[in-house]
Amino acid sequence: xxxxxxxxxxxxxxxxxxxxxxxxxxxxxxxxxxxxxxxxxxxxxxxxxxxxxxxxxxxxxxxxxxxxxxxxxxxxxxxxxxxxxxxxxxxxxxxxxxxxxxxxxxxxxxxxxxxxxxxxxxxxxxxxxxxxxxxxxxxxxxxxxxxxxxxxxxxxxxxxxxxxxxxxxxxxxxxxxxxxxxxxxxxxxxxxxxxxxxxxxxxxxxxxxxxxxxxxxxxxxxxxxxxxxxxxxxxxxxxxxxxxxxxxxxxxxxxxxxxxxxxxxxxxxxxxxxxxxxxxxxxxxxxxxxxxxxxxxxxxxxxxxxxxxxxxxxxxxxxxxxxxxxxxxxxxxxxxxxxxxxxxxxxxxxxxxxxxxxxxxxxxxxxxxxxxxxxxxxxxxxxxxxxxxxxxxxxxxxxxxxxxxxxxxxxxxxxxxxx
Numbered sequence: 102x103x104x105x106x107x108x109x110x111x112x113x114x115x116x117x118x119x120x121x122x123x124x125x126x127x128x129x130x131x132x133x134x135x136x137x138x139x140x141x142x143x144x145x146x147x148x149x150x151x152x153x154x155x156x157x158x159x160x161x162x163x164x165x166x167x168x169x170x171x172x173x174x175x176x177x178x179x180x181x182x183x184x185x186x187x188x189x190x191x192x193x194x195x196x197x198x199x200x201x202x203x204x205x206x207x208x209x210x211x212x213x214x215x216x217x218x219x220x221x222x223x224x225x226x227x228x229x230x231x232x233x234x235x236x237x238x239x240x241x242x243x244x245x246x247x248x249x250x251x252x253x254x255x256x257x258x259x260x261x262x263x264x265x266x267x268x269x270x271x272x273x274x275x276x277x278x279x280x281x282x283x284x285x286x287x288x289x290x291x292x293x294x295x296x297x298x299x300x301x302x303x304x305x306x307x308x309x310x311x312x313x314x315x316x317x318x319x320x321x322x323x324x325x326x327x328x329x330x331x332x333x334x335x336x337x338x339x340x341x342x343x344x345x346x347x348x349x350x351x352x353x354x355x356x357x358x359x360x361x362x363x364x365x366x367x368x369x370x371x372x373x374x375x376x377x378x379x380x381x382x383x384x385x386x387x388x389x390x391x392x393x394x395x396x397x398x399x400x401x402x403x404x405x406x407x408x409x410x411x412x413x414x415x416x417x418x419x420x421x422x423x424x425x426x427x428x429x430x431x432x433x434x435x436x437x438x439x440x441x442x443x444x445x446x447x448x449x450x451x452x453x454x455x456x457x458x459x460x461x462x463x464x465x466x467x468x469x470x471x472x473x474x475x476x477x478x479x480x481x482x483x484x485x486x487x488x489x490x491x492x493x494x495x496x497x498x499x500x501x502x503x504x505x506x507x508x509x510x511x512x513x514x515x516x517x518x519x520x
Contacts, residue, residue: 103512104509104512105486105509105513107359108390108506108509108510111274111390111394111506112389112390112393114397115390115394115396115397116392116393116396117136117356117473118136118173118393118396118400118401119393119397119400121138121139121397122135122138124280125232136400136401137400137401137403139399139400139406140399140404140405141206141220141405141406141407142405142406142408142410142487143189143204143205143206143346143482144407144408145406145407145408146205146206146471147345147346148203148204148205148206148345149204149205149211149343149344149345149346150202150342150343150344150345150346151203151204151205151218151340151342151343152201152202152203152338152340152341152342152343153176153200153201153203153338153339153341154199154200154338154339154341155169155172155200155201155336155338156199156200156336156337156338156339157169157199157336160336167200168260168336168377169192169336170200171335171336172335172336172338173190173191173192175335176190176201176334177190177220178330179218179328180203180205180218180328184242184291185356189202189203189204190202190203190204193455194458200341200415200501201338203437204346205418207242208223209380211343214342215343215357215438219437220263221335221401223244223245223291223292223294224242224244224245224248224290224292224329225240225241225245225290225292225294226241226243226244226276226279226288226289226290226291226426227239227241227244227288227289227290227292228241228279228282228283228286228288228289228292229283229286229287229289239262239430241275241279241340242273242275242277242452243272243275245281246266246269246270247268247271247272247275247276247456248266248269248272248329249267249268249269249272249479250266250327250330251265251266251325251330252265252267252300253265253319253322253323254312254325255455256312256314261314261317262318262319262321262322262484263313263315263317263318263322264312264313264317264325264326264329265310265311265312265313265321266308266310266311266312266313267310268309268310268311270309271479272309273307273308273309273369276306276311276372276432277305277306277307277309280288280302280304280305280306281305283302284302284303284305285301285302285303285499286301287299287300287301287302287304288300288302289312292325295386297313297315298314298315300312300314310316313325323475327338328372347429357506358411361455362411362415364391365415365451366388366418369388369394369418369419370385372389373385373388373422373425377429379514380432380511381429381505383511383514384425385431386506386507386510387421387425387502387503387506387507387510388418388421388502390502390506391418391421391495391498391499391502391506392418394498394502395414395417395495395498398494398498404490404491404494405487406422406491406501407482407484407487408484408486409485409488410487410490411491412488412489413487413489413490413491413492413493414491414495416492417491417492417494417495417496417498417499418433418495418499420460420463420495420496420499421457421495421499421502421503423459424452424456424459424460424499424500424503425503425507427452427455427456428448428449428503429448429454430453430505431443431447431448431452431453432445432448433449434448435447435451441515442512442515445511445512445515449504449508450514451506456500456503460499460500461493463493463496464493464496466489466495467489467493468493468495469494470485470486470487470488470489471486471489471490471493488517489507501506
């Protein structure tokens with residue numbers, strides 16, 4: 102009974118999370134936590150497209166490819182820190198000019214996106230050499246590249262927003278040496294060549310921690326934290342194009358795709374009922390919980406749904422059904438030789454090896470398609486990665502629902518008798 106109550110609780114919780122927050126005038130009640138809405142990709146909901154031009158004039162030809170690759174990586178990190186899942190960041194060349202194309206699905210705060218993604222964020226610590234009119238600014242080897250973390254804090258003296266920074270082990274040693282030789286002097290901090298703070302050094306600072314103060318608003322401090330954590334752009338860039346992108350699929354195409362998916366899933370439900378009757382009913386309830394858990398995780402973790410991603414989800418439904426069929430066919434063979442309860446346990450045990458191997462093979466294929474290690478020879482595109490991620494997630498959830506949900510439901514409702 103306790104397991105049944107847990108399954109019912111899981112069902113109700115995922116129903117609540119999966120329901121849209123607003124639908125045709127209805128607003129879902131929110132409790133202590135707010136469930137985010139489903140996020141959709143550019144092909145479904147549209148979004149924004151930004152094109153930045155990279156200034157590679159000071160880069161040697163041999164290091165150009167590596168510098169552009171680093172630029173793309175930093176921009177991807179910034180987009181992720183900005184709160185956009187599955188961004189599409191691509192390098193291109195137009196009329197001999199190197200460009201970075203950034204596509205953001207569902208983003209409305211264009212000005213903020215441009216500021217966060219395209220700001221160079223070159224942080225420098227400089228020292229003042231000499232005094233009076235002969236004083237000069239001297240660059241040091243301590244830069245934003247030596248940071249390990251940045252976070253928003255509030256100054257204890259005046260309550261103003263500030264940025265707390267922590268250095269890497271090498272950066273901490275550089276910072277210790279720099280403050281040690283500048284005790285009693287100002288230590289200017291520059292961001293993209295502009296002074297943002299000039300604190301006086303009272304003593305050598307050991308431990309690799311410091312705080313940047315200035316005339317920041319909370320929003321400016323947050324943006325600076327995002328930029329510093331993502332890393333400085335290795336190449337200066339400027340925005341050359343900005344546009345709102347409509348969905349590549351028309352409303353009619355989207356509706357037809359949804360209807361096709363529902364018809365396919367409905368057909369699976371009917372097939373399971375006709376072939377396996379009571380067992381099919383339990384399997385269908387397990388599939389329903391599978392779908393609810395999947396949608397809930399999409400919403401909670403902010404996974405962006407594209408059309409290839411939806412295809413990956415539907416394919417994982419088919420794999421979940423396949424697991425149930427393997428178990429049920431084995432159950433048909435076993436129930437004639439022993440009582441139903443024992444037949445059920447044996448059928449799960451004997452079918453598990455096939456289910457495990459099939460799902461591992463799918464997970465390996467998904468891993469290769471997703472290319473999380475960014476291996477150059479795979480050259481995976483955004484849509485393919487979206488398909489792989491949703492397929493892998495669906496496979497893992499189907500294993501959970503098949504082995505935990507469906508198995509325990511069958512244990513509860515199967516009567517102990519010989520057939």
